[in-house]
Each structure stands twice: as structure tokens, then as C-alpha cells.
Amino acid sequence: MERGRLFQRRRHCRFCQEKTSIDFKDVGLLRTFLTERGRIIPRRISGNCMRHQRELTIAIKRARTIAMLTYAEER
Numbered sequence: 880m881e882r883g884r885l886f887q888r889r890r891h892c893r894f895c896q897e898k899t900s901i902d903f904k905d906v907g908l909l910r911t912f913l914t915e916r917g918r919i920i921p922r923r924i925s926g927n928c929m930r931h932q933r934e935l936t937i938a939i940k941r942a943r944t945i946a947m948l949t950y951a952e953e954r
Contacts, residue, residue, distance in 0.1 A: 890926025903941040
């Protein structure tokens with residue numbers, strides 16, 4: 880009675896495929912990588928490569944610092 884393992888397709892980095900850059904002023908793009916509570920979505924879920932996930936994290940933190948994004952969702 881051997882159970883088959885679930886196979887999930889590997890997600891590819893959206894920024895590598897589209898050759899787009901990450902900018903802290905692009906709030907609409909950054910919000911897609913935040914949860915409804917305002918937390919940054921991890922790399923294993925978003926599918927970003929390590930390089931772009933780091934750039935994305937820095938951009939989100941910069942946008943939060945200059946109040947373009949909120950630190951937490953308001954209730």
C-alpha cells in the first residue's frame with residue numbers, strides 16, 4: 880500500500896520571465912506580494928528566485944518607510 884506523493888509544478892520567477900525591474904514606487908506590484916495582514920509572502924509560495932525576492936523585500940521595506948505601504952492592515 881504505497882501512497883503516491885503529491886507533485887506540484889515548480890513556480891518560475893515572474894521577474895526573470897518578464898524581464899521587469901522591481902521599483903519601490905510601484906505600489907500595485909508590491910501589494911501582490913503582501914498578505915491581507917500586511918506580511919511579505921515567502922519565496923516558496925510566491926515562486927520568486929532568491930535574487931528577486933531579496934530585491935522585493937527591500938522595495939517593500941522602502942515603500943513602508945516613506946508611507947506608500949502600510950506596516951499592518953487596519954481593522
